[in-house]
Amino acid sequence: MDQQILVIGTGGTIAGRAKNAHDHVDYRSGEVPVEDLLGGIQWPTGGWRAEQLAQMDSKDMDHGTWRRLAQRVDALMSDPSVAGVVITHGTDTLEETAFFLSCVLAPSKPVVLTCAMRPAAALSPDGPQNLQDAIHVASSGLKGVLVVAAGAIHCPRRVSKVHPYRTDAFASVDGGCLGVVEQGNVRWWQVPCQADLVLPAMHLPAEDQWPHVSIWLSHAGADGEALLAWLAQANAQGAPAFGVVAAGTGNATLHTRLEPALFEAQRRGWRVWRTSRCAEGRGVLGAESAGQQSFPLVGLSAVKARIALMLSLMPGSAQVSW
Secondary structure: OOOEEEEEEEEOHHHOEOOOOOOOOOOEOOOOOHHHHOOOOOOOOOOEEEEEEEEEOHHHOOHHHHHHHHHHHHHHOOOOOEEEEEEEOOOOOHHHHHHHHHHHOOOOOEEEEEOOOOOOOOOOOOHHHHHHHHHHHHOOOOOEEEEEEOOEEEOOOOEEEOOOOOOOOEEEOOOOOOEEEEOOEEEEOOOOOOOOOOOOHHHOOOHHHOOEEEEEEOOOOOOOHHHHHHHHHHHOOOOOOEEEEEEEEOOOEOOOOOHHHHHHHHHOOOEEEEEEOOOOOOOOOOOOOOOHHHOOEOOOOHHHHHHHHHHHOOOOOOOOOO
């Protein structure tokens, strides 16, 4: 039996419609069914199947959809008829979904996320080529979670959306992309990287049982008053666990008026991590204040640190050094 590529649709700009083919901004995301996106695509031996798991603008991505997506992909890993999985996704939170999947899946097959910056109805949409490239990567047999956009192959841990409009909106900091797709040929520059498995997908609790983790930005004039108010409100919500990611300036440093609120969060049993708000690089341990040393420094962007902290607070998660 020939194996097939399974394409899972979640919506996004790649499935968007606009009234005007020249309009790349005013459109509605997540309107074109995933099956309709596959017309004209060249397929490897075995062909394809498609499933519509969600149909949303990825700015509205939620934990429930993540859970359903992870558990569906996990089940497909043991399906002998599936050679690889391609996920169509919106660009806004693609880096978060890709990182999340890399933390809860130990794929035995390729799992490739792709997207578009122009809607399907655009005069020159980028979605068809991105989808074609993703299929080539998913047919390569390489195990793991990957991101494919604008001809480049990215690692979930390093990739970020770096531009709000251009078709080459994604970049991988500190190491560059993993490879490229050229006229259907996959060329690898480096060995794909994967995050350590933090929590298997089958162990993910229901959405209302996920830990509550928020990001707080340190900046000029910052203070902890809003954080203290949020702590009081959040404790009343009854989540199973709480955490805070502090996105610090420069070398992950924190404003002196923000630190007391973070200490208060720790005193209440919350987990507090810190990271740098810089687009590249990671914080380096050095001669920090004694207070800031008590907040673990992680080498992830703030949005990915939030995911890692949230998963690490769930029962049964592995303790990983980030």
